[in-house]
Amino acid sequence: MEMLAEKLEKGYVWLSILVLVAFFAAIIYASVVLAVVVPGDSGQIVPKRGETLFAAVSRTKPFDQPGVHQTGPNSYDVVVLGQAWMFNPAAIELPVGAEVTFWGTSIDIDHGLYIPGTTVNIMLLPGQIGKQRYRFSRPGQYRIICHEYCGMLHHQMTGTLTVK
Amino acid sequence: MPTAEATVTIVENPSGYSLPDSHRRYILWSILFGFAALAVGVFQGFAQGLNYAGINIFSNFPGMRTYYQGLTLHAVLNVFVFPFAAANGWLALTVARSLGRNLNGFLLALSFWLMVAGSLFAGYIIVVGKASVLYTFYPPLRAEWPFYFGVVLLVLSTWTISVAQLVALAGWKKEHPGERIPLLAFVSIATYVMWDIASMGAALEVLFLLLPWSLNLLPGSDPLLSRVLFWFTGHQIVYYWLLPLYVSWYTMIPRQVGGKLFSDTLARIAFILFIVLMPVGFHHQYVDPGVAGYFKWAAGILTFAIFFPSLLTAFSVMYALEMGGRARGGKGMLGWFWRIPWGDPSVSAQVLAMITFLPGGITGLMNASVDMNLLIHNTTFVPGHFHMTVGSAVALSYFGLAYWLIPYLTGRELWGKRLALLQSWLYFVGVLIFARGEISGGLLGMPRRTAISMINYAPLPGWKLAGALTAVGGSLMFVAAVLFFVVLAMTLLAGRKTRPVVDLPFTSTVLGAAPSGNQLILDKISYWVLLSLTLVALVYGPFLLTHIPPTLSAPPFMGY
Ligand code: HEM
Numbered sequence: 001m002e003m004l005a006e007k008l009e010k011g012y013v014w015l016s017i018l019v020l021v022a023f024f025a026a027i028i029y030a031s032v033v034l035a036v037v038v039p040g041d042s043g044q045i046v047p048k049r050g051e052t053l054f055a056a057v058s059r060t061k062p063f064d065q066p067g068v069h070q071t072g073p074n075s076y077d078v079v080v081l082g083q084a085w086m087f088n089p090a091a092i093e094l095p096v097g098a099e100v101t102f103w104g105t106s107i108d109i110d111h112g113l114y115i116p117g118t119t120v121n122i123m124l125l126p127g128q129i130g131k132q133r134y135r136f137s138r139p140g141q142y143r144i145i146c147h148e149y150c151g152m153l154h155h156q157m158t159g160t161l162t163v164k
Numbered sequence: 165m166p167t168a169e170a171t172v173t174i175v176e177n178p179s180g181y182s183l184p185d186s187h188r189r190y191i192l193w194s195i196l197f198g199f200a201a202l203a204v205g206v207f208q209g210f211a212q213g214l215n216y217a218g219i220n221i222f223s224n225f226p227g228m229r230t231y232y233q234g235l236t237l238h239a240v241l242n243v244f245v246f247p248f249a250a251a252n253g254w255l256a257l258t259v260a261r262s263l264g265r266n267l268n269g270f271l272l273a274l275s276f277w278l279m280v281a282g283s284l285f286a287g288y289i290i291v292v293g294k295a296s297v298l299y300t301f302y303p304p305l306r307a308e309w310p311f312y313f314g315v316v317l318l319v320l321s322t323w324t325i326s327v328a329q330l331v332a333l334a335g336w337k338k339e340h341p342g343e344r345i346p347l348l349a350f351v352s353i354a355t356y357v358m359w360d361i362a363s364m365g366a367a368l369e370v371l372f373l374l375l376p377w378s379l380n381l382l383p384g385s386d387p388l389l390s391r392v393l394f395w396f397t398g399h400q401i402v403y404y405w406l407l408p409l410y411v412s413w414y415t416m417i418p419r420q421v422g423g424k425l426f427s428d429t430l431a432r433i434a435f436i437l438f439i440v441l442m443p444v445g446f447h448h449q450y451v452d453p454g455v456a457g458y459f460k461w462a463a464g465i466l467t468f469a470i471f472f473p474s475l476l477t478a479f480s481v482m483y484a485l486e487m488g489g490r491a492r493g494g495k496g497m498l499g500w501f502w503r504i505p506w507g508d509p510s511v512s513a514q515v516l517a518m519i520t521f522l523p524g525g526i527t528g529l530m531n532a533s534v535d536m537n538l539l540i541h542n543t544t545f546v547p548g549h550f551h552m553t554v555g556s557a558v559a560l561s562y563f564g565l566a567y568w569l570i571p572y573l574t575g576r577e578l579w580g581k582r583l584a585l586l587q588s589w590l591y592f593v594g595v596l597i598f599a600r601g602e603i604s605g606g607l608l609g610m611p612r613r614t615a616i617s618m619i620n621y622a623p624l625p626g627w628k629l630a631g632a633l634t635a636v637g638g639s640l641m642f643v644a645a646v647l648f649f650v651v652l653a654m655t656l657l658a659g660r661k662t663r664p665v666v667d668l669p670f671t672s673t674v675l676g677a678a679p680s681g682n683q684l685i686l687d688k689i690s691y692w693v694l695l696s697l698t699l700v701a702l703v704y705g706p707f708l709l710t711h712i713p714p715t716l717s718a719p720p721f722m723g724y
Pocket residue numbers: 206207208209210212213216235236238239242243246298299300547551554555556558559611612613614615634637638639641642643645
């Protein structure tokens with residue numbers, strides 16, 4: 001049994017490594033070929049001496065104008081501010097097929113921007129510029145949810161996104 | 165290939181070793197203190213499960229102001245106090261026994277009282293509602309200082325045990341020059357060494373950023389840097405929860421089921437990999453802005469790598485189970501499985517815990533998959549995953565461990581063996597239903613850490629069923645946990661006094677440690693520490709270099 005076990009062990013070790021490598025290859029495929037990407041480093045908003053974070057955010061593009069901005073025939077910037085306990089704006093409307101770039105940050109504490117049924121999933125951190133792309137190909141009402149704990153009324157921090 | 169094996173007299177023959185009463189007491193107290201914390205914690209868990217079914221009972225708890233206050237308590241007690249205290253007692257014992265040397269008695273006592281003090285500080289300030297910041301305590305949410313101070317004491321308590329272990333090891337080495345470190349001591353010490361490095365992130369964060377800030381000594385906080393430091397510790401802490409049970413699975417369970425550990429070397433390698441593959445914490449920050457792709461991909465790759473030692477563990481453990489099952493007459497491909505001693509509650513609890521760890525590990529790999537994380541980050545998928553790991557592989561294994569360890573430490577027979585058996589199955593079934601609910605809910609977008617019973621919008625399709633399963637499974641887990649505490653309390657109070665149990669049930673190995681040759685390098689823990697720190701520097705170095713000194717611009721927020 002010992003000899004057999006040693007053989008099995010070797011086979012098992014190689015199989016384990018192979019499975020893990022194959023899984024990781026699938027992730028790389030999804031990222032490179034299917035272009036499913038996570039947010040990266042898009043810069044930081046640092047208040048000047050004596051300035052509040054809120055003031056610094058309000059003077060920094062694109063956060064000086066929260067809301068939906070068309071940037072091309074079919075592309076939009078959606079600029080979202082998170083604050084306790086609401087999204088600004090709380091209701092967003094987009095046409096079907098819109099190629100959207102979300103820009104998000106927070107003016108007070110950590111929040112989250114999450115839209116179930118999509119891959120829009122990003123943290124809104126004070127002073128960090130969050131950026132994520134998504135194409136809305138299905139019409140309907142989507143729910144925007146803050147999915148990072150932000151205090152007493154965290155569960156009421158939601159919004160809607162309508163695609164027509 | 166039966167080569168010569170290193171032997172250690174004390175391991176083969178326990179008669180030369182005895183545990184002084186005062187040491188026995190602190191070890192027992194430490195473990196019981198951990199269980200006491202868990203008892204309070206699971207009560208909150210019960211309320212949280214119901215919350216997801218839309219039922220709010222937490223508002224009726226005296227002094228509970230919000231859902232989040234209870235949730236903070238649940239996690240601080242269940243994943244800080246409970247596993248820290250239990251590991252402190254358990255791995256102090258294993259080191260003392262396998263080296264045949266007692267740990268320093270003062271350090272044992274100190275560790276225990278630090279644990280108690282830390283729990284009192286943190287527990288008090290949570291209960292009065294001034295620290296509802298959850299166990300991740302991200303600034304700019306700010307708790308009052310006793311919370312951070314308490315956390316510091318809890319960590320100091322664990323470091324104290326590590327020091328006591330290393331002192332004992334140094335003494336042992338002097339008396340046994342050139343000998344292999346006994347396996348049981350090696351894996352126990354490796355667990356703590358891993359944790360010593362891992363805890364540095366949160367320790368630096370709390371000591372230099374949060375505690376001074378809570379005392380108004382700093383102008384503000386750096387939210388992103390804090391998250392990075394926290395998660396440096398926050399992932400590896402799961403191995404500090406888990407490895408004490410791997411110690412049991414590797415070195416005790418084989419003996420308990422009548423088998424043997426397959427390979428001494430393989431076991432050591434698994435633990436070494438947990439020390440080396442340290443910098444994986446960025447995988448908790450896949451969707452954080454301000455963290456560049458390099459960090460996320462490096463952590464992603466290392467996370468897949470660190471799955472490997474757990475696959476090794478699965479091999480070793482199954483080998484031992486099969487060996488035991490066949491020795492008891494099991495036949496065929498899987499026949500052995502039914503023949504392991506299922507009637508022993510210590511075995512049934514731990515084997516069932518291992519089974520829940522399979523889906524637990526697989527869902528972990530799913531979380532770790534960069535793209536998949538976009539779908540489920542901060543949904544109930546995540547608590548669904550980790551109640552099968554820490555909530556079951558760890559908690560249920562500790563129940564199983566207690567079923568022989570408490571009798572060993574108290575000299576009292578286990579009370580209510582059948583109840584203990586029932587308890588382990590009930591918890592097993594409960595956690596699977598619970599996880600089914602949470603995981604399906606998460607895939608449908610149900611957010612975690614959310615007072616779902618109080619939301620101001622209609623639940624999304626499928627959330628109701630998912631929430632109901634969460635509540636049903638959670639309630640079963642809760643009942644099963646209560647049964648465990650009944651068995652434990654009755655054992656302590658009414659268990660029949662027996663002859664003291666002579667020894668820990670630790671296993672012999674099929675392929676033992678080689679007394680010389682290449683393998684000696686395995687025992688050089690300091691080499692592995694250096695390798696680990698090098699990897700840490702490669703992954704975390706660039707981030708820290710560009711983010712220190714911190715940007716302390718975020719003002720505190722106490723709206724909880
Ligand atoms: C009776 C058994 C238990 C039940 C019913 C239960 C239930 C829950 C539920 C429903 C949540 C999710 C809450 C939310 O996201 O809003 C949760 C979170 C959590 N549970 Fe448990 N749990 C139990 C036992 C345990 C055990 C044994 C552990 C660990 C040893 C544990 C550790 C945690 C942790 C770390 C969290 C995350 C807290 C956070 O997100 O801040 N739980 N529990």
